[in-house]
Every structure is written in structure tokens, then in C-alpha cells.
Amino acid sequence: xxxxxxxxxxxxxxxxxxxxxxxxxxxxxxxxxxxxxxxxxxxxxxxxxxxxxxxxxxxxxxxxxxxxxxxxxxxxxxxxxxxxxxxxxxxxxxxxxxxxxxxxxxxxxxxxxxxxxxxxxxxxxxxxxxxxxxxxxxxxxxxxxxxxxxxxxxxxxxxxxxxxxxxxxxxxxxxxxxxxxxxxxxxxxxxxxxxxxxxxxxxxxxxxxxxxxxxxxxxxxxxxxxxxxxxxxxxxxxxxxxxxxxxxxxxxxxxxxxxxxxxxxxxxxxxxxxxxxxxxxxxxxxxxxxxxxxxxxxxxxxxxxxxxxxxxxxxxxxxxxxxxxxxxxxxxxxxxxxxxxxxxxxxxxxxxxxxxxxxxxxxxx
Numbered sequence: 001x002x003x004x005x006x007x008x009x010x011x012x013x014x015x016x017x018x019x020x021x022x023x024x025x026x027x028x029x030x031x032x033x034x035x036x037x038x039x040x041x042x043x044x045x046x047x048x049x050x051x052x053x054x055x056x057x058x059x060x061x062x063x064x065x066x067x068x069x070x071x072x073x074x075x076x077x078x079x080x081x082x083x084x085x086x087x088x089x090x091x092x093x094x095x096x097x098x099x100x101x102x103x104x105x106x107x108x109x110x111x112x113x114x115x116x117x118x119x120x121x122x123x124x125x126x127x128x129x130x131x132x133x134x135x136x137x138x139x140x141x142x143x144x145x146x147x148x149x150x151x152x153x154x155x156x157x158x159x160x161x162x163x164x165x166x167x168x169x170x171x172x173x174x175x176x177x178x179x180x181x182x183x184x185x186x187x188x189x190x191x192x193x194x195x196x197x198x199x200x201x202x203x204x205x206x207x208x209x210x211x212x213x214x215x216x217x218x219x220x221x222x223x224x225x226x227x228x229x230x231x232x233x234x235x236x237x238x239x240x241x242x243x244x245x246x247x248x249x250x251x252x253x254x255x256x257x258x259x260x261x262x263x264x265x266x267x268x269x270x271x272x273x274x275x276x277x278x279x280x281x282x283x284x285x286x287x288x289x290x291x292x293x294x295x296x297x298x299x300x301x302x303x304x305x306x307x308x309x310x311x312x313x314x315x316x317x318x319x320x321x322x323x324x325x326x327x328x329x330x331x332x333x334x335x336x337x338x339x340x341x342x343x344x345x346x347x348x349x350x351x352x353x354x355x356x357x358x359x360x361x362x363x364x365x
Contacts, residue, residue: 004029004153006339007172007182009160009196011037013136013324014317015188016143016334018339023150025340029180030152031172033159033192038140044185047325048229048240050080050131051104052095054323057302058350059102062323064330066130067347074139078240080131083279084124085109088136091233092124105129111241115230117221124233131229136325149151155180163200170200170313183337186315191259191294193318202311205304205361206320208293210254213268216289217247219282230279237275246288251274254295262292299361303327305335306357316338316358 004027008015012033019030030037049069051062084092096106111125112118144154154225161173163185169259170185177344194204222245231238234250251272273284278293297318300302308314317335320327330348338353354360 001171001179002029002142003169003181004185005182006186007031007170008186008188008317010188010190010192011144011154011156012188012190013038013140013328014190014320014331015186016140016147017328018186018188018335019147019152021332022339023147026131028147028152029182030154031160031174031180032154032156035070035157037154037156038145042095047134047136048078048080048131049075049134049326050229052080052099052106052128053101053326054100054177054296054321055301056098057320057355058102058327059099059307061303061327061330061334063103064351065327068329069132069134069139069326072139072142074135074142075132078131078133080128080321081109081111081114081130081230082126082233083115083118083122083230084233085121088124088233092126095126095152095233115280116224117282119279119281122279124237126233127228128295134325137327139257139325139328143332144298144333157195160196160199165201165311165313168313169270184313184315186317186339188317189300191257191296193296193316195259197308197314197316200311200314202308202314203362205316205319205358206299207296207304209257209259209296211251211257211262211292212250212295212322213264213272213292214248215264215269215272215287215289216242217273217276217284218245218247219247220285221282223247223282232275232279237272237279249273251275257294259294259308262294264290264292268292280335283284297321303331303356304358304361305331305353306338306355306359308358309362334361 006028008030109125158174163172172180191209193207223241227241229240303320304316
């Protein structure tokens with residue numbers, strides 16, 4: 001039976017980033033049920049880094065990740081524009097108030113000077129200049145490569161069937177293969193996080209997956225190359241330009257789903273296009289691609305990092321919603337400090353890990 005210090009369940013961005021940080025300090029194995037890591041959520045990301053996305057309690061993780069992402073060459077300028085109608089003035093004010101004093105620079109602007117063809121009723125705008133594209137595939141691959149370089153093992157097609165704690169070890173059943181033993185079991189299973197916990201005899205936290213729809217459009221006119229990410233302050237759509245004059249569009253849907261291979265529904269695609277056509281006077285010429293991904297949230301919509309207080313050696317790294325990629329460097333550093341019992345790296349030292357601890361749910365039980 002192969003034995004490791006740490007077994008990480010899930011090779012998406014959560015598991016890969018954590019593995020990259022802890023592999024130099026411990027023997028690790030990543031157990032991934034799919035034949036390709038990052039298949040369900042990481043590989044279906046809208047691929048942007050926005051300091052305001054996820055709200056003020058996620059922003060410290062995002063902002064702290066910015067330098068690392070930039071230094072690695074994973075960010076390209078994009079910008080983000082929140083737009084609203086006259087009736088949305090209170091939402092715009094609340095948005096600005098949420099990030100006052102955070103260090104995030106937000107500017108009130110006339111959106112018509114930024115989005116050509118914007119319909120007349122969209123009169124309000126807030127520009128977040130720091131927003132950037134993320135090279136998701138490159139970042140994910142870099143994390144996995146770092147883990148391997150330090151001796152980390154990645155086992156694909158190795159779904160956890162069960163796990164039992166015996167003494168100071170978890171004995172993990174991965175089907176017909178030889179069981180894996182580890183001192184610490186990390187639940188980085190994304191949409192399957194609660195299922196993995198239950199499979200290990202640990203009470204779930206209520207982490208729920210939601211489907212998010214994306215489409216790639218060809219429009220006339222094509223989106224300007226310098227168009228920022230454009231979002232409704234009311235949370236009903238966002239769109240951004242992509243290479244080759246294409247546009248990525250989402251209806252910003254959150255539809256309760258079971259863990260699995262999410263697929264887009266025609267009604268959600270139609271809703272997205274209808275909302276888009278109410279924003280700009282561009283013509284949608286063709287839907288070139290459509291896909292859906294799962295975004296998983298804890299009940300309070302904050303991520304969960306830390307040891308479960310009821311299950312020795314069981315560590316949560318889950319509930320990253322749609323912000324797991326943009327927060328990955330800081331989240332992994334913070335989680336690794338908790339996992340290894342060491343002081344956090346300087347760039348996350350000011351972030352309070354208790355904000356994300358699983359204890360906040362167990363104390364309510």
C-alpha cells in the first residue's frame with residue numbers, strides 16, 4: 001500500500017495549486033477521478049481576474065494573488081465595466097461602498113464612451129481598470145508541473161470510493177488499484193466536496209454546485225479589441241472580447257445542479273442572447289460554441305480552508321465558487337500554512353484564515 005503524508009482529492013485548480021505549495025515540504029498524491037485534470041470547472045472558466053468578483057470578503061485573496069499571477073505571465077490587460085440603468089443607482093453606490101478603503105481603484109464613468117452601440121438607458125458605469133484575462137490552462141499546468149517537480153504524484157482515473165481513518169492514517173479505496181494511505185486527507189473535490197466528505201464518514205458542510213452557462217458568439221460589429229469585461233450591476237449578464245473578434249457571453253445564471261458533466265440548456269442560451277441584445281445594438285450572427293461549468297459554494301458563499309474540527313486529519317479546500325482561479329496563489333499559500341502548521345507567506349500574512357475556517361459551520365450544529 002502506497003503511503004504519503006498528504007492525499008489530495010481533486011486535480012482542479014484548488015488541488016493543483018495546494019499541491020504545488022505543499023509538495024516541497026511533504027510527500028503528496030493527487031487523486032483525480034477523471035482522465036484529465038481540471039475537466040469540470042477549471043477547464044470551463046470565463047478566465048478573468050477581477051478584484052471585485054466574489055465580493056469584499058474574497059477580494060483580499062484576489063488582490064494578494066495579483067502579483068504572483070502577473071509575475072508568472074498569466075495575466076493580460078482587460079479591464080471591467082459594471083453598467084446600470086438609472087434605477088440601478090443605489091446598487092452602483094452600494095458596490096462602490098463595499099470596496100471603499102480596500103485599495104481597489106474604481107472610477108465612475110460614462111459607459112457610452114467605452115461600449116460602442118450601448119443602448120441609451122444604460123447610463124451608469126463603474127470601471128475597474130485592474131481586471132485582466134487569466135491564462136487558466138497555463139496556470140493550472142504550471143501548478144501541476146511544480147508539484148511533480150517536487151515529487152508529487154498525480155493519479156488520473158482514480159476516484160475515491162471510500163476512506164477510513166485507522167490510527168493516524170487514512171486508508172483510501174480507489175477501486176481496483178492498491179489502496180492509498182495518507183496521514184492527511186484533503187478534500188479539494190469541487191462540486192463533489194460534500195460527497196467526498198460523506199464517503200470518508202465526515203459530515204458535509206452544505207457545499208452546493210450551480211450551473212453557469214457560457215456561449216461564444218460572432219457578432220456584427222465584432223467586439224472592439226479593447227472592450228473590457230462588461231457586467232450588469234444587477235447580475236443578469238456579462239460579456240467580454242476574445243481572440244479572433246469573438247465574444248464570450250453568460251446570462252450570469254446560477255442553476256442548482258448535481259455534481260457531473262454540466263451541459264448548457266437551450267433556454268439559458270436564448271436568455272443570454274436576449275439580455276445581450278437589450279444592452280447593445282449589435283447583431284448576433286452565430287453561436288459558435290456553448291458550454292456550462294459548475295461553480296460550488298458553501299452556504300455563506302465564502303471558500304472553506306482548514307481542518308475539520310470533528311474529523312482528525314481531514315482538511316477542507318473547497319467552496320471556491322467562480323473565484324477559485326483568480327484567488328489560487330493566495331488561497332493555496334494560506335491553506336498550505338494551515339495544513340503544514342507553519343507561518344503563512346508574507347503576501348498572505350495579513351489575511352485572517354478564520355474567515356474561511358470550516359469551524360464556522362460546525363459551531364452552528
